[in-house]
Amino acid sequence: MMEVEEIRRLFGIAIEREIESNEFYAKAAKASTDASVKAIFTDLAKDELGHMELLERFREDPTLPMKMIKPAVDYKVAEEVALPRLSTDMKPADAIALAMKKEQQAMEAYRAMAAQCTDDSLKVIFNNLADMELGHKNRLETLFVDIGYPEAF
Numbered sequence: 001m002m003e004v005e006e007i008r009r010l011f012g013i014a015i016e017r018e019i020e021s022n023e024f025y026a027k028a029a030k031a032s033t034d035a036s037v038k039a040i041f042t043d044l045a046k047d048e049l050g051h052m053e054l055l056e057r058f059r060e061d062p063t064l065p066m067k068m069i070k071p072a073v074d075y076k077v078a079e080e081v082a083l084p085r086l087s088t089d090m091k092p093a094d095a096i097a098l099a100m101k102k103e104q105q106a107m108e109a110y111r112a113m114a115a116q117c118t119d120d121s122l123k124v125i126f127n128n129l130a131d132m133e134l135g136h137k138n139r140l141e142t143l144f145v146d147i148g149y150p151e152a153f
Contacts, residue, residue: 007059007062007119007122008059010113010116010117010122010126011055011058011059011062012059013113014055014109014110014113014126014129015052015055015056015059017106017109018048018049018051018052018055019048019052021044021045021048021051021102021106022045022048022049022052024102025041025042025044025045025048025099025102026041026042026045027086028041028086028095028098029041029042029045031086031087031088032088032090032095033088033089034089034090034091034092034095036092037090037092037095040092040095040096040099040140040143041095041099044099044136047136051129051132055129058125062121062122062125063121066124066125066128067128068124068128069128069131069132069135070131071131071134071135072131072134072135072137072138072139073138074134074137074138075138075141075142075145077100077141077144077145078097078100078101078103078104078137078140078141079104081097081100081101081144082097083097083098083101084097084098084101086098092147093144093147096140096143096144096147097144099136099140100137100140100141100144103133103134103136103137103140104137106133106136107130107133107134107137108130110126110127110129110130110133111126111127111130113126114126114127114130
C-alpha cells in the first residue's frame with residue numbers, strides 16, 4: 001500500500017488541477033459575451049467544483065467507496081483540434097474546442113496518476129476520475145461536432 005503522505009500528495013495535485021479548471025471555466029464564463037458559451041463554461045466550472053469536493057473527501061479517507069463510472073466513448077476529436085486561445089468574443093465552436101482540450105488534459109493527468117499508484121483501490125479512484133473527465137470530453141466533442149459540422153440538406 002502507498003504511504004499516507006504519497007496518497008495525500010496525489011490527491012493534493014488532483015485537487016489543485018480541479019481548482020485551476022474551476023477558476024479557468026469561471027473566468028471564461030465571465031469574459032464571454034455569447035450566452036451559450038457562457039452557459040457551457042458555467043456548467044463546466046460547477047462540475048469541476050464538484051470534482052474538487054469529491055477529491056477532498058477521498059484525501060481525508062481514501063477508503064471511501066466510489067461508484068464505478070461507465071467510461072464514455074472517446075471519439076478523440078479533441079486530439080485532432082488545435083487549442084484555441086481564450087478570448088472574450090470566442091465563437092461557440094472555439095469555446096467548445098478549448099473546453100474539450102482542457103478535459104482531454106485532465107483525463108490524461110488522471111490516467112498518469114493512476115499509473116503511478118501501486119495501490120489498486122487508488123488506481124480505481126484515479127481511473128474513475130479520468131472517466132468523469134472523459135464523460136465531459138465526450139459531451140463537448142458531441143456538441144463540437146454538432147456545431148462545427150451541422151447537417152446540410
